[in-house]
Amino acid sequence: MKRTADLRAIATAVGVHPSTVSRALNPETRHLIRPDLVERIKLMASDFGYRRDLLAAGLRTRRSMLIGIVVPDIANPGFAPIIGGIETVLATRGYAAIVANAGLDEAHQLEIVERLIGRRVDGLILATARRSDSVLTACLQAGVATVLVNRTEADQRVSSVTSDDRLGMRIATNHLIELGHRRIGHVAGPAHLSTGHLRRLGFEEALAAARLPPRPDDIMVATAFTRAAGLAAGRALLERSPYLTAVACANDLLALGLYAALKERQLVCPRDVSVIGHNDMPLVDLVDPPLTTIAIGHGEMGEEAATLLLARLADAKAPAVTLVLEPELVVRQSTLRLR
Amino acid sequence: MKRTADLRAIATAVGVHPSTVSRALNPETRHLIRPDLVERIKLMASDFGYRRDLLAAGLRTRRSMLIGIVVPDIANPGFAPIIGGIETVLATRGYAAIVANAGLDEAHQLEIVERLIGRRVDGLILATARRSDSVLTACLQAGVATVLVNRTEADQRVSSVTSDDRLGMRIATNHLIELGHRRIGHVAGPAHLSTGHLRRLGFEEALAAARLPPRPDDIMVATAFTRAAGLAAGRALLERSPYLTAVACANDLLALGLYAALKERQLVCPRDVSVIGHNDMPLVDLVDPPLTTIAIGHGEMGEEAATLLLARLADAKAPAVTLVLEPELVVRQSTLRLR
DNA sequence: CTGAAAGCGCTTACAG
DNA sequence: CTGAAAGCGCTTACAG
Numbered sequence: 089m090k091r092t093a094d095l096r097a098i099a100t101a102v103g104v105h106p107s108t109v110s111r112a113l114n115p116e117t118r119h120l121i122r123p124d125l126v127e128r129i130k131l132m133a134s135d136f137g138y139r140r141d142l143l144a145a146g147l148r149t150r151r152s153m154l155i156g157i158v159v160p161d162i163a164n165p166g167f168a169p170i171i172g173g174i175e176t177v178l179a180t181r182g183y184a185a186i187v188a189n190a191g192l193d194e195a196h197q198l199e200i201v202e203r204l205i206g207r208r209v210d211g212l213i214l215a216t217a218r219r220s221d222s223v224l225t226a227c228l229q230a231g232v233a234t235v236l237v238n239r240t241e242a243d244q245r246v247s248s249v250t251s252d253d254r255l256g257m258r259i260a261t262n263h264l265i266e267l268g269h270r271r272i273g274h275v276a277g278p279a280h281l282s283t284g285h286l287r288r289l290g291f292e293e294a295l296a297a298a299r300l301p302p303r304p305d306d307i308m309v310a311t312a313f314t315r316a317a318g319l320a321a322g323r324a325l326l327e328r329s330p331y332l333t334a335v336a337c338a339n340d341l342l343a344l345g346l347y348a349a350l351k352e353r354q355l356v357c358p359r360d361v362s363v364i365g366h367n368d369m370p371l372v373d374l375v376d377p378p379l380t381t382i383a384i385g386h387g388e389m390g391e392e393a394a395t396l397l398l399a400r401l402a403d404a405k406a407p408a409v410t411l412v413l414e415p416e417l418v419v420r421q422s423t424l425r426l427r
Numbered sequence: 428m429k430r431t432a433d434l435r436a437i438a439t440a441v442g443v444h445p446s447t448v449s450r451a452l453n454p455e456t457r458h459l460i461r462p463d464l465v466e467r468i469k470l471m472a473s474d475f476g477y478r479r480d481l482l483a484a485g486l487r488t489r490r491s492m493l494i495g496i497v498v499p500d501i502a503n504p505g506f507a508p509i510i511g512g513i514e515t516v517l518a519t520r521g522y523a524a525i526v527a528n529a530g531l532d533e534a535h536q537l538e539i540v541e542r543l544i545g546r547r548v549d550g551l552i553l554a555t556a557r558r559s560d561s562v563l564t565a566c567l568q569a570g571v572a573t574v575l576v577n578r579t580e581a582d583q584r585v586s587s588v589t590s591d592d593r594l595g596m597r598i599a600t601n602h603l604i605e606l607g608h609r610r611i612g613h614v615a616g617p618a619h620l621s622t623g624h625l626r627r628l629g630f631e632e633a634l635a636a637a638r639l640p641p642r643p644d645d646i647m648v649a650t651a652f653t654r655a656a657g658l659a660a661g662r663a664l665l666e667r668s669p670y671l672t673a674v675a676c677a678n679d680l681l682a683l684g685l686y687a688a689l690k691e692r693q694l695v696c697p698r699d700v701s702v703i704g705h706n707d708m709p710l711v712d713l714v715d716p717p718l719t720t721i722a723i724g725h726g727e728m729g730e731e732a733a734t735l736l737l738a739r740l741a742d743a744k745a746p747a748v749t750l751v752l753e754p755e756l757v758v759r760q761s762t763l764r765l766r
Numbered sequence: 767c768t769g770a771a772a773g774c775g776c777t778t779a780c781a782g
Numbered sequence: 783c784t785g786a787a788a789g790c791g792c793t794t795a796c797a798g
Contacts, residue, residue, distance in 0.1 A: 092569075094775055105785045110777060117777090122783060139545045143486050144775035147790045152482055154525075154546075163511035163726065165504030165709055172502035175528045184525045184546060186493075189514045206478045207493075207523060230431075344713060370504055374683060376715030387502065433791055444769045449793060456793090461767060483791035486774050 093136035156204035173390020251384035256415035257290030268426035318345020358424035432475035495543035512729020590723035596629030607765035616677035657684020697763035
């Protein structure tokens with residue numbers, strides 16, 4: 089890296105003290121310096137191509153202006169818009185984000201977070217929370233401002249922003265009920281994740297509200313939120329409850345896995361079985377058949393999470409807020425009126 | 428953030444000089460210290476929950492261990508696996524990545540890069556390169572190690588890793604020719620991007636090799652690599668060249684846009700028009716009809732880019748290498764033999 | 767094998 | 783309104 093001018097170089101060039109240059113160049117302290125001097129310094133700085141060294145500034149101010157984002161799988165397209173939303177908000181306030189791929193293993197996640205803390209991130213946004221999450225406990229113990237996004241923990245120790253998962257699945261299930269379905273199955277997500285847990289509750293609540301009897305056999309819990317897990321769970325569910333006329337899935341990937349399981353059994357969606365997903369991820373409007381699902385604002389979720397973290401950074405005493413975004417039904421062609 | 432123990436605290440606790448603690452804790456210099464002392468220091472460090480301050484270390488060593496990744500749109504699922512690949516490799520060497528959303532505007536990209544340099548990133552990976560790219564010029568002038576991923580510039584001033592875009596489109600077009608098609612159109616990507624430019628060349632070369640006459644009317648250049656741009660270009664192309672029996676698209680999103688244009692004209696793919704995409708992005712195996720396309724190794728692309736950058740960092744004199752990955756035809760159901 | 771000192775490039779009380 | 787000094791937490795020549 090080319091040696092770049094520092095404060096001292098500019099100071100000697102202008103004939104003032106480095107601290108004066110520092111003050112003149114920092115908008116917060118600029119008013120302390122005589123306007124014409126500020127001008128001369130700014131000019132010289134741009135002549136020199138001066139770039140404030142944020143590493144050095146951070147060491148002195150104890151603020152790195154860096155935020156860590158921890159996701160389970162960065163290659164999963166679902167997280168991209170969340171990260172995008174976070175970045176957008178952070179950038180406006182001079183923060184940058186380190187995004188770290190932490191996988192599903194708790195020990196590994198812990199190590200990742202340790203490294204982030206070693207880099208003196210000012211805050212952390214976790215998209216990896218389990219309902220009972222030891223990683224968050226570690227963050228709290230380290231005293232790092234942390235917020236949760238997409239998933240929450242059961243205790244609400246910190247701020248979080250999620251979609252209203254329970255409501256979302258209630259809406260999804262009601263949609264099926266309104267179409268006349270009575271034998272409705274559920275491919276649930278992992279129970280240790282708030283998304284899996286709450287969506288299952290929403291499913292059960294919707295059935296109960298419609299006075300449909302709960303049938304444990306009609307619920308199959310997938311081992312992960314993936315197409316492969318959806319296929320496996322779908323196979324098992326169709327085997328066990330062949331009378332199902334509709335299935336609500338805990339997310340779109342699971343629904344897509346179910347599509348494959350249906351095909352294996354020569355069942356056609358929606359004629360034989362209606363399917364509804366959750367999330368409205370990119371491209372599910374183009375699959376065959378276009379997937380009816382629940383849209384959630386991923387970008388907005390990221391933006392709000394960043395905003396919450398910034399608030400927490402500005403005021404360490406700010407109370408934890410639990411933000412729940414409203415989901416929306418998107419009817420496409422994978423659900424059909426029962427006749 | 429909780430006040431965490433520093434070198435000095437450990438030094439006084441053990442009864443040695445801070446520099447000794449520094450040496451004992453750093454694997455590179457550990458051999459300088461008596462083994463039993465190393466042990467005592469390590470023990471005390473873990474008792475204190477010591478975490479080396481990478482900000483401070485970076486200021487001193489002039490290495491931030493931070494890499495900047497610049498993408499045009501982080502919310503675009505296509506970039507997710509590239510970022511994932513980069514992270515994977517960087518993490519093994521103790522580097523972390525700041526990923527920055529730079530948009531399409533050159534001036535804005537420049538500002539983003541300026542900020543990254545201000546943070547003293549050790550290197551930069553750009554996924555935003557134009558064939559003639561002033562942002563790269565700025566990076567070079569600043570003396571920051573830079574590599575290009577996914578897109579290259581026309582001059583090859585730095586290392587880059589891309590898919591063989593020209594070959595990819597030649598394979599795609601040959602596939603259509605082998606199916607008997609003679610009236611083949613092309614929805615091209617923006618000409619100022621290597622992907623748009625090279626894929627168009629590949630298309631033209633394949634036609635020439637098969638002795639099919641070049642018809643400028645059968646090529647429509649889309650304004651961006653998006654579904655919306657694909658729809659617009661598709662409409663215009665179908666209007667101008669209604670006799671086309673097949674269309675090779677510069678990427679999958681463009682192909683999906685063309686799907687919509689086809690539908691508008693009551694044309695069915697592949698019966699009336701065969702369509703082939705490029706990239707094999709997630710879910711295009713499930714669209715209707717499943718898209719025949721060219722698979723490129725996004726994750727591998729990211730990994731190689733990181734490896735190249737690391738090599739460059741280890742040896743500033745390392746020559747620029749242009750790595751071109753081999754793409755692969757994936758036949759699905761959007762292409763059909765002409766009869 | 768270990769210590770003492772200097773310094774990376776900033777910011778910010780403290781003076782004047 | 784400006785300067786001089788101290789210090790953020792490390793690393794690393796230089797001594798011994």
